[in-house]
Amino acid sequence: MVSTTRADKFFKPNCVYRNYTQAELNTQYSARGTAPDGDKYRTFISENSARVRKEMNCRVDESYGPTAAEVLNIFPAERSGSPIVYFIHGGYWRSSSQKDVDLYAQSFVPAGCAYVTVNYLLAPVASIDEIVRQCRSGLDWVFRNAPSFNGDPDNIHVVGRSAGGHLTGMMLADGWREDFDLPDNLIKSACVLSGLFDLEPVRLSNANEWAKLDKESAFRNSPIHHMPNASCPLIIGWGENETQEFKRQSDLYRVAWLSRGWPCLSMEFPGKHHFASMPDLMYPEEPCTQALLSQIGIN
Numbered sequence: 081m082v083s084t085t086r087a088d089k090f091f092k093p094n095c096v097y098r099n100y101t102q103a104e105l106n107t108q109y110s111a112r113g114t115a116p117d118g119d120k121y122r123t124f125i126s127e128n129s130a131r132v133r134k135e136m137n138c139r140v141d142e143s144y145g146p147t148a149a150e151v152l153n154i155f156p157a158e159r160s161g162s163p164i165v166y167f168i169h170g171g172y173w174r175s176s177s178q179k180d181v182d183l184y185a186q187s188f189v190p191a192g193c194a195y196v197t198v199n200y201l202l203a204p205v206a207s208i209d210e211i212v213r214q215c216r217s218g219l220d221w222v223f224r225n226a227p228s229f230n231g232d233p234d235n236i237h238v239v240g241r242s243a244g245g246h247l248t249g250m251m252l253a254d255g256w257r258e259d260f261d262l263p264d265n266l267i268k269s270a271c272v273l274s275g276l277f278d279l280e281p282v283r284l285s286n287a288n289e290w291a292k293l294d295k296e297s298a299f300r301n302s303p304i305h306h307m308p309n310a311s312c313p314l315i316i317g318w319g320e321n322e323t324q325e326f327k328r329q330s331d332l333y334r335v336a337w338l339s340r341g342w343p344c345l346s347m348e349f350p351g352k353h354h355f356a357s358m359p360d361l362m363y364p365e366e367p368c369t370q371a372l373l374s375q376i377g378i379n
Contacts, residue, residue, distance in 0.1 A: 108325035144221035149201035170242030245275020249303025
């Protein structure tokens with residue numbers, strides 16, 4: 081007779097990661113599948129971004145690299161030497177563009193910032209390695225060309241949500257700025273919303289159909305394994321109704337940041353799923369917008 085230990089009682093057969101079966105893990109990493117009304121939020125930000133481009137001064141599709149995908153949208157600051165907000169869009173690396181997150185310019189530019197959104201070639205045509213490289217190249221361009229849009233190259237703040245949150249983590253990561261001859265303290269603060277910071281479970285889920293990660297590239301592109309050498313203030317946010325794995329990913333990064341004694345503000349958005357917080361940053365009165373502006377140094 082085989083005895084049953086306490087651990088055995090809680091073990092499920094056929095698990096592929098932690099205590100999730102393949103089907104359960106796929107559900108945990110299906111942002112769209114767990115938010116059936118997500119399309120209305122994606123439509124909202126796209127339509128309002130188009131409106132903001134018409135209403136505000138904007139340089140559209142400014143090239144930062146040799147390919148057609150390597151472009152930026154730039155909303156210049158009103159005054160020279162202003163803080164720069166560099167925003168990286170989400171879309172699980174496979175959809176969306178910089179033009180879908182232009183709406184947030186209506187919060188940041190009137191507050192005294194230059195606002196820049198970065199585009200990148202999408203998966204699976206582009207690898208995650210290449211997407212990360214392009215976002216870093218865009219950040220390098222912003223640093224070197226900041227005066228052309230009234231920005232201060234020594235006052236750059238990076239923001240991203242979902243896959244953009246992951247990519248923001250990779251902008252913060254160590255081991256790349258020297259390749260671009262950039263200062264180690266390039267990023268003065270960051271905000272990651274509903275991001276992914278350990279890509280190993282993504283590799284094991286059906287999201288890998290387009291992410292195309294192997295074990296080495298998942299490790300190489302996981303911010304949790306490449307924490308920065310220099311600290312900066314960080315905001316981490318997630319929706320109350322996101323999947324447990326998406327919430328755990330944010331908490332994992334939060335704990336890693338705080339364990340180094342670095343400043344970190346965490347925010348849970350009550351009653352919101354993965355997409356429901358997408359409009360928030362276009363409203364100056366929203367708590368996350370207020371926290372981000374305060375972190376940048378704007379009252």
